[in-house]
Amino acid sequence: MLENRESDKTALEQLGEFGLIRHLSRHLKITQPSTLKGIGDDAALLRFAEKEVALSTDMLVEGVHFDLGYTPLKHLGYKAVVVNLSDIYAMKMEPTQVTISLAVSNRFPLEALEELYSGIALASEVYGVDVVGGDTTSSTKGMIISITVIGQGEPGKAVQRSGARPNDLLVVSGDLGGAYMGLQVLRREQEVFKVNPRHQPDLDPYAYLVERQLKPEARKDVIALLESLQVQPTAMIDISDGLSSEILHLCGASQTGCVLYEEKIPLDPTLIAACEEFNLDSTTVALGGGEDYELLFTIGQEDYSKIKGNPNLTVIGHMAQKESGAMLITRGGQQLPLQARGWNAFDPAE
């Protein structure tokens, strides 16, 4: 009776809501000293003493933000946590706790949620955050994941979007556009699979891009690097919606303009090759792609020598007076106004 008729999977209603939460959270460990009490009461209890606290939340909807046709559930769980942690790192703070809320239709057996939670558990272990609460309920369609993350930092040290000044250098970590091209590769394979289910995809040449899409990392290492280099960014944001959209957020919040140099935008060779194959312009992909979860920040010019030559960081331009606008200087030397081409969750064309 523990298995339903259609398969050898366990139906969720057999556990009930509380049984399910207990079951899914049984392997999660509490490691943060700021967690006094995790799952199991009306609320989690935390203690931050002399610290400032950062709070961020994100909702992921099946069919809008992810497609289970090519997203393994474990990767989805990992990514759902990581994209939230990225928001805390983007304040130069340390994520400490997350809550996971989940609505799932009855098409998902228990084993699917176990897979999802194994990814959540892995991310919480890798990044050292505690899962301290959440909610699990049924949906009438599909899977919806809502994650809230809390972080801590020294008072007054949080880096907001609003601190950039004209002439500050604009710096980005890693390389851009990979997650978007990984998505294109996965979607192409899915189309081929629909026509020929026996098709064996060879994703090896695209491994880097596919990993950028399916298993992104939050740049905890970059925050540690900035700390060790003693660089305090004047403004920072993470790249979830595409470089141009995030630059415009920094400019808007800081009341500045900016100059971005196309030739400086860091691109991985695999990305350039894939863009050629898909007949896409790599700059457009980097500017609008999204989901790279790299950090974009500004630093005073006096800090340039501290980051110069660091393989993880690239200066891609500088901030400017508000009146001069946000400009892209192309490889050909042309000046173009930078436009938000970020991903719009309400755009039916997406």
Added chain:
Amino acid sequence: MLENRESDKTALEQLGEFGLIRHLSRHLKITQPSTLKGIGDDAALLRFAEKEVALSTDMLVEGVHFDLGYTPLKHLGYKAVVVNLSDIYAMKMEPTQVTISLAVSNRFPLEALEELYSGIALASEVYGVDVVGGDTTSSTKGMIISITVIGQGEPGKAVQRSGARPNDLLVVSGDLGGAYMGLQVLRREQEVFKVNPRHQPDLDPYAYLVERQLKPEARKDVIALLESLQVQPTAMIDISDGLSSEILHLCGASQTGCVLYEEKIPLDPTLIAACEEFNLDSTTVALGGGEDYELLFTIGQEDYSKIKGNPNLTVIGHMAQKESGAMLITRGGQQLPLQARGWNAFDPAE
């Protein structure tokens, strides 16, 4: 071009995600000293200094937790916030900030979300909490609301579920079962309306019950009352799933049994009348109904004199040794084991 063709409502994609968040949050005020920065960055910034922090989250799914056929959107927004605040009060802590995440299908125009947000804003004003963040995205079906609430309290003063001891008195605020019967009334009216759309419902006799269902309040006043009476509960929980289920949570977490007296369960006269009309047993309704958001707590016997005769509080039983189990003593003097009949989000029969 600002209006879509099917009606004079504004389609969500016309604003875009950031425009929508800005628009919906434009009237929200920040009043908590612990809020350093609200909406508008990667994360909100908070400061709690010497306090302990409580964190709770809840997800509401259209068609599972609410039915827009009889739930006005403003009430829904109000209730969604209130049920989360209730979890913080149930720790005897003060809610201070909330984040609101929303997934909505394109069947909802902007005006619908404005209605929802007017209820969210009202609740945040009434209870003095700041809306400091959230996420707004599209869903493939229906509306999903995920709310996270943060609260604060003096270190060591949070009341957990686990502190009840044998012989502690079991106390409940307000009266029970009203929200459930309000739901029955609303569902009946909806059925009548389906048959006869011209039917004018007379909800006056059920006003109290309907309000309990559509516009519940969190018992902030009871927390203030306990404070003024200098009563520190040994354990506490809010009644979201029905009295019996919550009592069993207290017994489980505290490793105790309990004795509940049927005749002591506080019932409003309107509820008793409605139960007779619907041919339902009022004790069953109070035990299993849920959504009353009253507080259920235990106090040491030495505190009895402090609460005795208070019209807001009713002693309904006492805790007992674990071995004697959780028992209901009926009006006829019969002893029955108390069973969880709470609402199960995964039970297809619900």
